[in-house]
Amino acid sequence: MYNIAVLPGDGIGPEVVREGLKVIEAVSSITGFKIHTETYDFGGDRYLKTGEILPDSAIEEFRRMDAIYLGAVGHPDVAPGILEKGILLKLRFELDQYINLRPVKLYPGVWTPLRDKGPADIDFVVVRENTEGLYLGIGGTVKKGTPDEIAMQEMVNTRKGVERCVRYAFDYAKERNKDKKLTLCDKANVLTYAHDLWRRTFTEVGEEYPGIKKDYAFVDATCMWMVKNPEWFDVIVTCNMFGDIITDLGAMIQGGMGIAAGGNINPEGVSMFEPIHGSAPKYTGKNVINPMAAISAAQMMLEHLGEKKASHIVETAIAKVLATDRMRDLSTKSGVSTSEVGDLVVSNL
Ligand code: IPM
Ligand code: MN
Numbered sequence: 001m002y003n004i005a006v007l008p009g010d011g012i013g014p015e016v017v018r019e020g021l022k023v024i025e026a027v028s029s030i031t032g033f034k035i036h037t038e039t040y041d042f043g044g045d046r047y048l049k050t051g052e053i054l055p056d057s058a059i060e061e062f063r064r065m066d067a068i069y070l071g072a073v074g075h076p077d078v079a080p081g082i083l084e085k086g087i088l089l090k091l092r093f094e095l096d097q098y099i100n101l102r103p104v105k106l107y108p109g110v111w112t113p114l115r116d117k118g119p120a121d122i123d124f125v126v127v128r129e130n131t132e133g134l135y136l137g138i139g140g141t142v143k144k145g146t147p148d149e150i151a152m153q154e155m156v157n158t159r160k161g162v163e164r165c166v167r168y169a170f171d172y173a174k175e176r177n178k179d180k181k182l183t184l185c186d187k188a189n190v191l192t193y194a195h196d197l198w199r200r201t202f203t204e205v206g207e208e209y210p211g212i213k214k215d216y217a218f219v220d221a222t223c224m225w226m227v228k229n230p231e232w233f234d235v236i237v238t239c240n241m242f243g244d245i246i247t248d249l250g251a252m253i254q255g256g257m258g259i260a261a262g263g264n265i266n267p268e269g270v271s272m273f274e275p276i277h278g279s280a281p282k283y284t285g286k287n288v289i290n291p292m293a294a295i296s297a298a299q300m301m302l303e304h305l306g307e308k309k310a311s312h313i314v315e316t317a318i319a320k321v322l323a324t325d326r327m328r329d330l331s332t333k334s335g336v337s338t339s340e341v342g343d344l345v346v347s348n349l
Contacts, residue, residue: 001034002066002305010043010083011279012338013071015287016294019342020069023295023314024302026346031310038065042087044075044279053086059094067301068095068272071294072279085137092130097264097272098161099168100128100243101300104230104250104260109323110330112253117230122253124233125176127169128243130264132161135240157194157239162201168267169237170209179234182206183215185222185242198239222246226253251276258290258330261297263304273301288332291341292318317348 006021008014021037028035038061042054062068068091073083091097106112106122114122139153166184173182184202188195199216206214217225219242225232226249238246251260257277264272275293283289296318303311321327321344327334336344 001036003064004035004037004301005062005065005068006037006039007042007068007070007087008039009071009073009087009279010045010075011072011281011284012289013043013073013279015285015338016275016289016291017069017071019291019338019345020294020298022342023317023345023349024298027302027310027313027349030313030349031307033307033310037069043073044078044083047083047086048075048077053083054090059091062091062095062270065270067305068270069298069301070272070274072275072277074279074281076281089135089137091272092264095264095266095270095272096131097266097269098129098131098164099265099267100126100130100240100247100262101172101265102126102128102243102247102250102260102262102276103300104233104247104254106254107259107319107322109325109328110255110259111328112255114227114230114253117253121231123178124230124250125172125235126243126247126250127165127172127235127237128247129161129165129238129240130243131240132156132158133240155191155194155239155241157197159197159201162198163205166198166202166205166237168265169235170205170212173212173235174209176235179213180211181213181215181234182209183217183222183233183236185217185219185236185238185246187219187242188216189218195239202237219246223249226250247276256330257293258334259292259296261293261300263297263300265304271301271304273297273304283332287337287339289338290327290330290332290334290336291338292322292327292330292345295342295345313349314345317345320348321345 008017186195260276299314
């Protein structure tokens with residue numbers, strides 16, 4: 001029996017989460033586990049009505065849950081940053097979800113913009129540091145709005161924060177057992193303090209993993225290789241900001257935002273699973289958004305909870321549906337509705 005906090009959020013969040021939960025319910029009756037969901041309406045609408053973003057009391061409730069399942073946050077009538085920082089980043093930070101795990105996997109039957117590359121070439125995982133770096137919000141502005149304005153935003157890297165992320169990535173590469181290779185994606189040639197810490201930590205921790213090949217790539221080159229030679233990568237570990245950027249590129253080569261999912265992981269605490277896409281407000285209620293990313297996030301959640309069999313069944317069903325060629329394009333133009341995709345996955349479990 002698992003207690004899951006469900007935060008459908010804004011825009012199309014509720015629609016895609018509904019499909020993910022539909023799939024979890026269906027697979028739970030096959031493999032025999034139970035889930036109890038508690039739904040929270042945090043997001044733009046609630047904020048506009050009540051002024052409340054995400055109270056600490058909710059965070060305390062989440063701490064007692066087995067996992068969190070999130071749709072999307074972002075509302076056209078709310079200034080950028082308020083909901084992102086107030087909900088998504090607050091959850092990641094407060095619950096110390098220090099890993100953002102983002103698989104980049106091209107399933108057979110899905111179109112990639114990379115000519116001559118197929119499922120055998122595009123199958124790697126990005127381990128993004130999720131609680132530090134440029135995301136901490138430390139900084140300030142002086143003489144705002146004048147020609148002398150100074151704006152500073154600090155990039156925070158702690159030995160502890162870097163080490164736990166790098167260690168997780170080495171363990172992950174070992175367990176994944178694919179090419180047994182871990183690439184450190186950084187900018188150590190320019191960020192000679194911040195990313196020197198990453199390099200030293202990576203090298204030191206790496207000594208404990210003699211079976212894992214160590215590979216280094218600057219972030220700009222990483223982008224180039226992701227397009228030119230994605231098969232080079234097995235597991236990539238990187239800082240928060242670079243991880244944010246390269247996983248949007250990753251999403252595109254695996255078929256788009258309609259399929260990309262991620263987990264915000266606290267290996268010792270409560271983790272949160274979400275599609276990488278945003279709230280796509282203009283499509284709200286139209287039943288056109290592909291929920292595969294949310295379904296895939298649900299599958300990652302099952303894996304994380306230890307429901308390996310259920311996770312495997314769901315992933316196989318996702319692959320089967322995609323292989324039918326009905327959704328080579330996972331955009332709103334696929335011609336398959338949101339609820340239909342959920343039904344298709346369920347009927348393939
Ligand atoms: C993501 C998103 C978030 C991030 C935003 C919404 C704050 O882009 O999950 O990648 O930058 O981490
Ligand atoms: Mn992002």
